[in-house]
Amino acid sequence: MRSHLLNGLTAEHYRRSVTEGVERVAAKLATTDRPFTGVTVDALSPRIGDIDLDRPLGDTTAALDELEDVYLRDAIYFHHPRYLAHLNCPVVIPAVLGEAVLSAVNSSLDTWDQSAGGTLIERKLIDWTAARIGLGPAADGVFTSGGTQSNLQALLLAREEAKCDDLARLRVFTSEVSHFSVQKSAKLLGLGPDAVVAIPVGHDKRMQTLALAHELERCAKDGLVPMAVVATAGSTDFGSIDPLPEIAGLCARYDVWMHVDAAYGCGLLASLKYRDRIDGIERADSVTVDYHKSFFQPVSSSAVLVRDAATLRHATYHAEYLNPRRMVEERIPNQVDKSLQTTRRFDALKLWLTLRTMGADGIGQLFDEVCDLAQEGWKQLAADPRYHVVVEPALSTLVFRYIPSGVTDPAEIDRANLYARKALFASGDAVVAGTKVAGRQYLKFTLLNPETTTGDIAAVLDLIAGHAEQYLGVSLDRAS
Structure with a gap:
């Protein structure tokens, strides 16, 4: 053997x-x-x-x-142009090469004596990302397994920085369309059942800052402690980007930790056309980025960044057999000092080889292409009487609903959309996602493949309509 x-x-x-x-x-x-x-x-x-x-x-x-x-x-x-469902991107070849290399060498990024140059490469990429965000010279961070872990670690740091022994008094504010990991993290961190306050969004699916200000003020009046505001830069359902400058201003006024979940929208950090859509991110205390969503990297390749490296101490534990305290004095760089994980893959290598082969502009160009495609897709949907599209995209997501002529029962329309999605998946011709908006069943295109065309979008819309009409025809036959 x-x-x-x-x-x-x-x-x-x-x-x-x-x-x-x-x-x-x-x-x-x-x-x-x-x-x-x-x-x-x-x-x-x-x-x-x-x-x-x-x-x-x-x-x-x-x-x-x-x-x-x-x-x-x-x-x-996911590489097929008619995979249009979730936040899964086709991957670039340099990153796949990196995957092969890191799996074979099998470095573990917890300590220097298990990784050597791997540690320095990861740190270089953290510095590069922090600079792209604009977090300043004291910034730091660490690679993670994904956005959920990044959000958990950011909220852990926020909890500790809040310096409140009564966890039941802590409150986290986030938009009603933010990622479920905010609620999940609050539970894991021992916060109370009312800890997460959902802030309403407007028609554009962005957090309403007037409502946030009201809740922050009420929090103070009720003797509660505002622990963090989680702003979303690319919501999972809509790709919506919260008004980051205004949220940063409120966080400064109320002395609250500002976390930006840019797991999806981080591709704008490399964008050649749309970088200004995340202006204000540089004022965050912490930021989540998922390179495996909009940097075209294989799963997993993610990170959490912080403005002040000192806050990462809240995740630090020392073990004599792994990272004894003396190593800090000896200036030995152990990434486990910053991480919730111990054993950890050298996922940073994939991004390193991508940047060294394609450059940031190459990544940004690909992400710009899918954002442009979403804009064209939105125009197609808005002009198609068969569909209702929810919101103009800020990134590359389209949420829409098939509206058959002559059918007025919302529940029946829900069933037609749900059936169409399932039937399309069963056929294998395309894969689309689904969600609910105001309690009603909608469909979703997540456009992350630059090879997808407006022709593909049109063809899939025709397929959806065909399946929905088939369901409604059978349903009407049964009713008669």
Whole structure:
């Protein structure tokens, strides 16, 4: 079995095995003509359930043959231009190369003696991102598993900086369309059930700052402690960006920690056209960025940034066997001193190779293209009498609803939209997302693929309408 250990003696075996795997994936990408096969859970489950993991196949080729049957054939392919559902981007080749390198070398980014140059590369990228944001010379941060972890760590720091022993008095303010991880983080941090105050949004799905000011004032009058305001720069459903300068002003007035969840909107940091849409982010105390959403990186590649590096001490614990206190005095850089995780992949390498190959402008150009596409898609929807579109996009998301002529029952329209989404997914012709707006069922395009065209959007809208009309036809037949 030692022949399967990666080392100097097995380097040729490693080269052959990885090459065979890469060739299979490349062939699959080249021949995939739709984002999904439409396979059902009931059809796929027995194939995987019948595999006896205690009886190995013996060689890589046989394992890859089996993998074709249980995974590659029916995977959902984000690179396809008609995958329009969630915040999943196609990935750039330099980042995939980085993934291969970091997996093979397998550095762990918790301590210097497990990563060496990997530590310095991650720190360089944190400094680069902080500079793009404009956080100032005292800024710092660390890579994370994703936006949820970044938001959790930011709110942990905010809780500690609030210096309030009575956790039940702490309040977190965020828009009603912010990410669910804000509520989840509050619970994990031991805050009370009323800790998160949802601030209403306007028709543009941006936080209403007058309402925020009112709630902050009421918080003070009620003897409560405003712990943090979480502004969203790219809401999951609408791509909406809260008014960051105004929110920053209120946070300064009330001495509240300002966190910006830019997990989605961080692509604007590299934008050549739309960077001004996140003006005000430089005034944040902490920022979440997900490179694996709008920097075209493989999952996972994310970070949390802070204005004041000293605040990261709230996540610091020392262990004699890993990062003893003396290492701080010896100026040995251990990233575990800043992180909620201990063992951690060298995910920063993917972004490093991307920047060194394509440059920030290359990333920004791709993100600008999907933002431009969303604008064109919004025009298509606004001009199409079959659809109601909720809001003009600030990033690359479109939320809309099929409105059939002659049907006035909102519940029946809900069912038609829900059916259309499910039927489209089952067909494999396209994948779209769904959500609810004011309690009603809507559909969603998340446009993160520069290869998607307005023609693809038009074709998918026709498919949705066709499935919805099919449902309504059957429904009317049953009613009669």
